[in-house]
Amino acid sequence: MLISADDFEAIASGRVDTAFRRWVRPTVKAGGTLTTEAGVLAIDAVDVIALDAVTPEDLARAGFDARDTLDDMLGDRKGSLYRIRLHYVGEDPRLALRENAELSDADAREIAETLARMDGSNPWVHRTLVLIGERPGDPAQALAETLGLDKVKFKGNVRRLKSLGLTESLDIGYRLSPRGRAWLDWSIASA
Incomplete structure (x- = not known):
């Protein structure tokens, strides 16, 4: 609505x-x-x-x-x-959440567990976050095509990440929030 x-x-x-x-x-x-x-x-x-x-x-x-x-x-x-x-x-509770980039190891692990459940049998989370981090402001259609997804599916995935405070919408496209950047850095460092 x-x-x-x-x-x-x-x-x-x-x-x-x-x-x-x-x-x-x-x-x-x-x-x-x-x-x-x-x-x-x-x-x-x-x-x-x-x-x-x-x-x-x-x-x-x-x-x-x-x-x-x-x-x-x-x-x-x-x-x-x-x-x-x-x-x-x-x-909007996501506003405060996405600005919170001070992640403890427990916070980061909790996010990782949530994202792993979201990934299911077709991992998409990490690829989506990396792509948004590399191409902030790119149109959703272009990002979706890069990932081999239709735009509707891609936007639904990004909304799920946004609900966790990891991404934010721009007038065109998306960007990682400070929290999203912190989690992505943590996940890469702990891999």
Whole structure:
């Protein structure tokens, strides 16, 4: 679920606690969270709603001043209309994590164990981290092709590394975070 910077600020400030999306299948679920660069949102409820059942209170809670503004935002997308209730939880925990480059041996071993589980039978973690370290800012498509992966699979892998604070997104491409660089240096030194 994409949230614009303006919408995120309205949610974080408490002015808005509702979003509307038209989906074939919801991309969030009640009880879950949505972690973005701007922070973490809790998803309180996700309900299918008929367009004519949207109330003036719903519109106000979503930050719309009129029904036609919602209609314009929805456009002619396919799927059911969903009303999402959400609230701001706090800062993105990955921000502090990725800046933490002071890894003890125990920290580094714990990361190594997690990454080994992620690797499974088709090791990709080390190659991906080395490639991002060598080519920061390269487009995801170019990096994916270098590794022989499709772009969607590659981006999913990088999101998993990002959740551990090892990479960070740039406007185009990625780079290793200070934590990612520290872990990669540790892994090479201990190999």
